[in-house]
Amino acid sequence: MLLEKFKKSFVFKRFLISYISILLIPLLLSLIVFNTSFTVVQKNSVNSTLFLLNQLKNLIDSKMEKIDEIAIKMAYDSKLQWISTLDTPKEGSPDVYWFWEYYNNFCKIVSNLKDELDISLLVAMRHSDTVYYNSVLYFGMDEFYKNNFRYSKMSFKQWYDYLFNTFHFKDFLPKEKVVINGENKEVITYTYSFPFWKKRNPDGVIAVFINEVKIRSLLSKIVENLKGNAYIISENGSIISSYLVSPKLSQHINLSDFDRTKGFIIVRGSRGRIIRTYVKSQINNWMYIVEFPIEVVMKEVYFLRNVATAVLLTALILGLLISTIFAYKNEKPISEILGILKLTRPVLSNEEKEFDIIKKEISNLIQSEIELSRRLENQQFVLREIFFERLLYGQYDDKSKIEKLIKYLNFNIDSKNFVIAIMRILREYQKATKRILNELDLYRISVEEILKKNYEGTVYLHPISENDIAVLVGFNIDDVYEVKKRAEYLFETVQREINEKFSITPLIVLGRVCQNLFDVQFAFLDAKEVLENISLRYEDIGNSIINADEWQRSNVIYYPLEIEEKIISLTLAGRFNDLRSLFDMLFEKNFKESTLSKNLKIIFLNELLATFIKVINKCDDTVFSNVELKELFVFRERQDLEAAFNQIVQKFIDTSKIMDKNKKSHNEKLIEKILDFINSNLYNSQMSISFVASHFDLSNSYFSFFFKEQTGMKFSDYIEKLRIEKACELLREEKYNIDEVAKMVGYTNAHTFRRAFKKVIGILPSEFCERLREV
Secondary structure, three states, X not given: OHHHHHHHOHHHHHHHHHHHHHHHHHXXXXXXXXXXXXXXXHHHHHHHHHHHHXXXXXXHHHHHXXXXXXXXXXXXXXXXXXXXXXXXXXXOOOHHHHHHHHHHHHHHHHHHHOOOOOOEEEEEEOOOOEEEEOOEEEEOHHHHHHHOEEEOOOOHHHHHHHHHOOOOEEEEEEEEEEEEOOEEEEEEEEXXXXXXXXXXXXXXXXXXXXXXXXXXXXXXXXXOOOOOEEEXXXXXXXXEEEEEOOHHHOOOOOHHHOOOOEEEEEEEEOOEEEEEEEEEOOOOOOEEEEEEEHXXXXXXXXXXXXXXXXXXXXXXXXXXXXXXXXXXHHHHHHHHHHHHHHHHOOOOOOOOOHHHHHHHHHHHHHHHHHHHHHHHHHHHHHHHHXXXXXXXXXXXXXXXXXHHHHHHHOOOOOOOEEEEEEEEOOOOOOOOXXXXXXXHHHHHHHHHHHHHHHOOOEEEEEEOOOOEEEEEEEEOOOOHHHHHHHHHHXXXXXXXXXXXXXXXXXXXXXXXXXXXHHHHHHHHHHHHHHHHHOOOOHHHHOOOOEEOOOOOOOOOOOOOHHHHHHHHHHHHHXXXXXXXHHHHHHHHHXXXXXXXXXXHHHHHHHHHHHHHHHHHHHOOHHHHOOOOHHHHHHHHHOOOHHHHXXXXXXXXXXXXXXXXXXXXXXXXXXXXXHHHXXXXXXXXXXXXXXXXXXXXXXXXXXHHHHHHHHHOOOHHHHHHHHHHHHHHHHHHHOOOOHHHHHHHOOOOOHHHHHHHHHHHHOOOHHHHHHHHHHO
């Protein structure tokens, strides 16, 4: 049967030949592959170790760059330079204050340095005989060196001479044993003298200590399985750190053998040939070296050869059997598909090749799919723009609505924390000429490219104006401080690359970190307010990133119009939980973060009172009767303004709860009033949605939604039903003709009346009258 199938079915034949070819080709190629396996394995081993070395180098280089940046900033710090010139402060001396004041800055720097390399920081000052070390201030370097920190092979005098008798700039000491608070450690020391212009007898020294054990641990991960050794060697040949798995393997390492920035060499050692891979740092010229015996790699090659031979022979036998079965099974559905195609398209010739027919049909389907996808993508872009416009300006009432929209629109915005930033591209932006608009388009495209290049997470850009861009960034990190730190770094990178590319420095304002998309609107308002109130010149701001929550607004009340409108909306909607969060934010801004005077705080409270009165004016009498306005105005004379704030907030919350409680009964009363008004004006020719909505001070869209929600009918259908029912009554009296009845029930156009009549009753008015006469 199979032989007959092979002769008759072209599809079966192709499948079977393809499967057998797949089996035979690896068997034939294995002979060639084995001959080149030595080179391939060696190259892979070299590349893998080079990759790991390069990662280690990049990690340490990035840490050294960070250390350099922090140390140089410290050296130029005017406070540190000043206290380094002071003599040893006596007990009770005012100078002690300045040492302790800098101590706070020092602790922040120490916390920024903490990472996987266990970096610690020391600042020693010669004149005052003072030491800052790891968040502790010590008066007396001799006692500090004796009790808290000392090198095993260096006396205090030697250490002191090393620090102050030589000018240091990025100098380092290879790994040395030290005793820190009674605990033995090995550290690599990195030193800077300051100030930089004092080449002789510097006032102080900044020393950074890297835990050598941590670096050794990183080296061990590279060479443990290779049974080799790893080194970090300085440009003068000193071993900074090393990890030895096979000490006997090691011999003298000559740096002149490594003539490139990275690569490998093969040397002969006491135990055969050794591969040495190396990577050179461009920052400090340190050489990262890994050496391992070549035989360790080749053992795996020989083992793989034996296993591969056995597997290939077994696979060949089983494969012939399985290929036949698969060819038979795969041919069957294709034959069925071809049968269907020939039934639906009789023009297909039996001489056409089966795969050509399927290929043609699939090509047509793909083209249709591409066209449909293109249309959907265009629509998706418009929807995304609308979504973010409404999100930023707080046009969504609650979190659930945002979540439903994200799911419906298939947006990938799943993050634990969000940061919103506003980027002003050109500071000196006066008139939107065609040339400037073209340049701004180019800048916006570049900003998006730079963001996507430097960050793989959630990033969305939304143009606010020709010159301003809102950027939403999502972070899958729980720690808010870490989110803020990474956001600052990301936008500093954007700022720097834009400057390098276009010689402009965009102004960037970061809003506070938000834990959900609903709060993004408030962070956006903060950033927008700061951007609009900055009075400094662009060059005074420089390349810094401005944090809205850290911007000093000591004499400015934070109460934007958007926030007031949101408070009124939430109170009237009865959403007291969201309202409480909004007031918490206002309290932080005006009482905690800001230093408003008492008079300004009283003004702020009065503004809240004015907002509350606006709320009360929009409420009915049942709510107004529960509020004592006189109590609120007493707060102006009180000393405890925070308590006054809390009492005003409580009034808002209480009112919101009343609105929530009465919401259902309010809706019932409102629809009752609306229906009474409609019945009283049913035959008025002006009757329309706008006519009724304006009478009840409602928007047209809300009125339409509310009316259908309460009655289950569209407004137009409800009016037509009542009018046509009245028209039927008048026609039954047989006193008036059709045109007269149309005018009597509110229709100014007889044609419109006839169309409405047929829609409701099912027949024309003339037919209705004829049936009445017949009866």
